[in-house]
Amino acid sequence: GVRIGFGDNYKLGSWTPLVVELTGGTQPLVGIVTVTVPDGDGVPTTVATPESRPISLEPGKKSTARLFVRVGQNYSSLQAKFLAADGKVAASRVFYTGLTANAETLPAVLSATNRLVVEFGPPIGLGELTASENQYELSQTRTARVDNAVDLPTEWYGYEGVDMVVLTTSRPDLYRPLAQNPARVTALRHWVEMGGKLVIFCGSEADALLVEGGPLAELIPGRYTESITIEQSQSIEAYSGSENSITPSRRVDFRVPLLADFAGRVLVSAKRGETEVPLVIRSYLGFGELTFVGLDFDKPPLVDWAGRRGFLTKAINWSSATNSQQQNPGVAEVASDDLMSQVRTTLDESFVGVEVVPFALVAALVVGYILLIGPGDYFLVTKIFKRPEVTWITFPLAVVAVSAGAYAFANWQKGDQLRVNQVEFVDVNVTTGFARGTVWTHFFTPEVAEFDLSLRPAFLDQKPLAGSEQLVGWLGQPGYSLGGMQNSGGQTSLFDRGYAFAPHLDAMLGLPVQLWSTKTITSRWSAEVSAPIAATLVRTDDQLAEGQIVNNSLQPFEDCVLLYGQWAWNLGTLGPHSAVNTLDVSQPRMVRTLLTNATAGDTTITDTADDGTVPFRLANTDITRLAKTMMFFQAINGDRYSGMLSRYQAFLDMSHLLEQPDVAVLLTRSKSPGSKWMTGDKPLGSGQDKNDQDLSWTYYRFVVPVGPLAD
Secondary structure (H helix, E strand, O other): OEEEOEOOEOEOOOEEEEEEEEEOOOOOEEEEEEEEEEOOOOOEEEEEOOOOOOEEEOOOOEEEEEEEEEOOOOOOEEEEEEEEOOOOEEEEEEEEEOOOOOOOEEOOOEOOOOEEEEEEOOOOOOHHHHOOOOOOHHHOEEEEEEOOHHHOOOOHHHHOOOOEEEEEOOOHHHHHHHHHOOHHHHHHHHHHHOOOEEEEEOOOOHHHHOOOOOOOHHHOOOEEEEEEEEEEOHHHHHHHOOOOOOOOOOEEEEEEEEEEOOOOEEEEEEEEOOEEEEEEEEEEEOOEEEEEEOOOOOOOOHHHOOOHHHHHHHHOOOOOOOOHHHHOOOOOOOOOOEHHHHHHHHHHOOOOOOOOOOHHHHHHHHHHHHHHHHHHHHHHHHHHOOOHHHHHHHHHHHHHHHHHHHHHHHHHHHOOOOEEEEEEEEEEEOOOOEEEEEEEEEEEEOOOEEEEEEEEOOEOOEOOOOOOEEEEEEOOOOOOOOOOOOOOOOOOOOOOOOEEEOOOOOEEEEEEEOOOEEEEEEEEEEEEOOOOEEEEEEEOOOOOEEEEEEEOOOOOEEEEEEEEOOEEEEEEEEOOOEEEEHHHOOOOEEHHHHHOOOOOOOOOOOOOOOOOOOOHHHHOOOHHHHHHHHHOOOOOOHHHHHOOEOOOOHHHOOHHHHHOOOEEEEEEEEOOOOOEEEEOOEEOOOOHHHHHHOEEEEEEEEEEEEEEOOO
16 A cells, blocks of 8 residues: 555655555565656656665565655655565555545645645644635645654655645654654755744743744744743734634733744734743745744633634635636636746747747648648649659659658758757855755757756866765646646656656666657755855944945856845946945935846846836746746745746745844855756766856845844
8 A cells, every 4th residue: 555745745856755564474574675657747657665775575564665756746656665685576566546545545746836735733624724825726725744753754855746745843842753763854944044934832831842952942033931821812912813802801811932043923922921922933944945833722711712813814815715817817828827937938038049830820721631641742743744653653642752851951940959048046154054956957868868857066166965865756747727736637648658767867778869859857955065256234223224235256247136125226237356335325215126027037028017017928938037036035925926826846935034133145146157966977968069058047145144233
């Protein structure tokens, strides 16, 4: 049997945990487990347990194998095999997705644009937050419960398809396995650092969970000092927006944790004598969002409080899921529901020397071919040659000539060179040196070929990146459009054998691509780097950032924009070993205005709205404009601006950092080469003498500290 995802919930196009359950037969066996699922193009992909850690099966005894899979089609199959030490298949079983999970089927897969919330610990009623949401299929939200700590992933990418993890702690016994095996806490922490969203509710059990060495000590935004009792509830009720009191007397007896040296914004606090006790802290960890709530919402009196829904909605920063196209009709004339689909389409249409044959021309040529081999051939042999038997010669000659002409025309249109278009985002925390990279690569091959692909991360002139970690995969197309993963008919493939992932998911082996076809692949990497940017910024009384930013590298940064709060400064180009002061540049503008104005993209667009922004229908084929929309989707009200969702690669959105008082974000673009895909020992591309044929867009975001204004 198999168990997939979190409580049978998993997404298309994202890595998700899979447990394969095995029962020994009549004799002991040692071997590995392989699992095969289709990718977004219908090509079979295989993952396997490491050969260095073989699985032993004893007669009649049960065992489990834990892997990670990336499912690419809405209605697909999953084949699990147990390969014995001699390489022979000792057991095999195929499962098909269905509406409900049972012994023979897998649960139905969620859309890549659905939201998935994972809840561990006693329930706090998250289902109430989604009950009234728009039930449009591609924007629904699913809440999944995990009841056992052993079912939490041991690798960070097991959470890739998860939008939010919520931990509730009034049952500390559930967390004891995490203290015994810290790999699961490490994985959760790294997922947040890579852009995940974590919410922790911890009140009365802080002494057991938050102390140094406790299972959750690494996940809180500060240092736990002690637990104290608060008796006033007015601040909690005011934050919820409810007129209902928690208790009739408005007095409570809550045991809450006190954190010191914490980072982030205090959203709710309470008084205990002269002590200010933060109850809700919105913070960050790496590039992810971290919210700490020092209350237990699964226990009385909060579990019965009429205002709990309003409080929870604000505390976990929940935005109601609506279909953006229905909400703002006519804003964007696009065919897909997620911005990632538009990026893929634009990359596909941007290959240098590769022309797409218009459908009208194809139709005209087909009609001409039919006329040629039908009425044309008949007229030739009966009216001109007046010998009908000649058709045995003229007909095959026509077929051969047209086929050769079609091939020559296609070769002229498509070219004979491999082409690579790539978008890369590199984010760096200047204070800690932690960096993450996200690579989207769309490549075209003029011949049937197989590729062994791995990524070689690059960061400016720091090559190679020592100690970097890479995760690779194919990148699917969300939605129901042609080639979309949600398409119920699925995609068929000419390749039955498919390709395999390396044991650590850092390489794809034998990836096949058809003649004159494209493939979209992706990688996410992380490393420790020496940040080339230094900043001495302070926060003014007007909540602006003032100070100097220095480029200490040999690389110039172009299109520099400093974002802090709701304001943005256009800094222009920051040359090598140069500095710029915010007081020496133009006045700040609103974030949305500066990221969507006439000069914000690869080309200047003068047809702007009254507020200076470029309508999305004019910007939806500009990679830089699409990238900026996705990088700060919430900050620019991206759903209203674009009329689309940005869910498939939502971890890229760093809007939440603009809400933090102690950091700003410097957005730049660099012309220096980005990360390289390697096929064997050679870089994937057109060749060193034709690098100008490959297009690349490399964006850097530096998270820089902002200090308080000196007295």
